[in-house]
Amino acid sequence: MPKYPEPGAGADRRGGDLSGAPMTMMPKATQFDAPSAARVGTPGRASIWATLPTRTRLILVVLAIDLIAAFVSCGVMVLNARSAVKVEMNATRATVEPLVADTIRMARSPTPDSLLHTLDLRFQTLRHVRVAVFDAKGERTGFVLPDKRRDRHVAPSWFVALIAPPPEQHDLPIVVNGERIGKAVVTEEPLDEIDEVWGYAASLSLASLLLNLAVLAALTIAFGRVLRPLEGLAEGLTQLERHDYTAHLDPPASRELAAIAERFNSVAGALREARDANGRLNRQLLTAQDDEGRRIALELHDEFGPCLFALEANAASVARIAEGESVPDRGKLAARAAEIGSIVGQVQARNRELLNRLRPHALGQVPLAECLNLLLADFGRRHPGTLFTGSFEELARDYGDLVDLTVFRCIQESMTNAVRHGAAKHVRAEARESSGPGPAILHVVVRDDGAGIAPDHGTGLGLSGMRERVEALDGSFALDNASSGAVVRIAIPIVPERGAEAQSADPPSPPSS
Structure with missing residues (x-):
């Protein structure tokens, strides 16, 4: 009698229940x-x-x-x-x-x-x-x-x-x-x-x-072990959500999950460094505000106080001359008037200098290149032993309040550091706009022939302020030693939308580093 061939020889032996028992299938x-x-x-x-x-x-x-x-x-x-x-x-x-x-x-x-x-x-x-x-x-x-x-x-x-x-x-x-x-x-x-x-x-x-x-039981155990590191990842993310940046994941055996754990640890470390940096900047900001308030108070006391006292004294002298029984001496009145005019001029000059330090009055009113030239001229008057030159011919009229103010403050701070810390005799500032396949880039370079950057040089408030201003605009900031002196390089991408942003008041300039 012919042998009956095995039924379902070509079927998948991993198949489910063939006995006809009712089984529910998912939608x-x-x-x-x-x-x-x-x-x-x-x-x-x-x-x-x-x-x-x-x-x-x-x-x-x-x-x-x-x-x-x-x-x-x-x-x-x-x-x-x-x-x-x-x-x-x-x-x-x-x-x-x-x-x-x-x-x-x-x-x-x-x-x-x-x-x-x-x-x-x-x-x-x-x-x-x-x-x-x-x-x-x-x-x-x-x-x-x-x-x-x-x-x-x-x-x-x-x-x-x-x-x-x-x-x-x-x-x-x-x-x-x-x-x-x-x-x-x-x-x-x-x-x-x-x-x-x-x-x-x-x-x-x-x-x-x-x-x-048996396969489902083995898969349940295997999936549990494979997915267990994800539970640790969830706990780590919960720690980050609670601002606990000390979270750390041990690399699991799985290569893919080990890469995720490594990236998580890197992100946690970066967030921890950012938090520490923000803490330092907040402390520096508080210190800078106190220092600026102290400097303004000293200038008001040392500069405006004597001038106001002199004005009061001259006014009292004029009043006494006018109240005298004899005919007022015109020569004395003219001398008192000239002295009062001189004191008023001195007060006006100090007032302009103070206002310009708090907020450049010409910024936004005249082209950016002219504002920078005025800044160089002001430094030349205040530091006659140093030559200040610049090249700003290829700049647009303005790039928006944020960019213009950042460029102005960075050049101002760089020249201040070159004179104060580098004892430079020549400082040159350059600013130009370059175009490419992406957004246009505004490049700013400030060079000096001073002593350069000392090996133990720390990051002061001025450098921190410049770096923060530039990075807030998605730019890059670099301070290096040149062949002679130091060089500051800044690159800021020009985004058209920034020109339409609301004009914000400029915070007080931090003291130089």
Whole structure:
């Protein structure tokens, strides 16, 4: 008898439960398209899929793949089993006619009754078919035994309905010496073959179910270990949210997660440095404000106080001359008036100098290049032993209040440092605009021939202020030693929107570093 091929040989043995046990499958959108599922949800509310833990979602995706593989395996097995049962039925039916011829040939005294009885007994041993023997009159020959195979088959009825081919019945005439003595009615009976298929399918389903349960358990443990560093990352981010920048992650074994941990530690370190720098700048700002207030108070006391006292004294002198009984001495009055005018001029000069230090009065009213030239001329008057030169011909009229003020203050502070700390005899400032494929860049360079930067030079308030101003405009600031003296290089990208920004009051200039 031909060997029935193994059912589902081409199926995926990782398939799910093939035993017919009811299993719930996830909705299509939940399995494969979590973003789309989230989009179709209620606005402002996360979908159920999005609220699940990552490990649960991964397990559900693996389970969905297993279920699909199980259904595909079941379909392939049913198709193969149908074909195999049909082939087995045809093969068994084909053995009936040789069996009849062999029985007739082996019979020594083949009377019709004995021959038909012998055939009926031999047909009882056949599988997959039922053969009923009838004599020439159409009456059943032999013993009609009950068909117990239908009562003891194990395959459920729904499985039989899937596998069993349409029932077929064939009549085979029994002829001896040219005389028809009866017939054999062959009816297909695939229950035995279907029981074999069912047994194989049940065993395969049980093995697949146990294997998948083991795989899911292993994946649950593996995903838990793989995703455990993410819990540490979440705790670290919570620390950063609470402004605790001492958070540190130990690099996990996974190369990808180790890279994330390294980046996190770098970000935490950068935030810690930024916080420390902000703290230093806040302390410097408070110190600068106190120092500036002290300087202004000293100037008001030392410069304006004597002038006001002199004005008061001259006014009292004029009043006494005017109240005298004799004719007022015009010469004395003219001298007092000249002295009062001189004092007023001195007060006006100091007032302009003080206002210009607090806020350049010409900035925004005249072109930027002219303001910078006026700054050089003012430094030349106050420091006659130093030559101040500049080149600002290629500048636009203005670049907005923030950029103009930053350029002015940086050049002012750089020249102050060159004179005060470098004892320079020549200071040159240059400012030009360069264009390229990206935004235009405003370059500012201040060189001096002084002593340069000392190795133990610290970052004072003036340098910190310049750096902060430039970096606030997304620019770059560099202070280096040149062949002789020091050089300050500043690059500020020119953004058109800055020109339309609201004009802000300039904070007091910090003292030079």
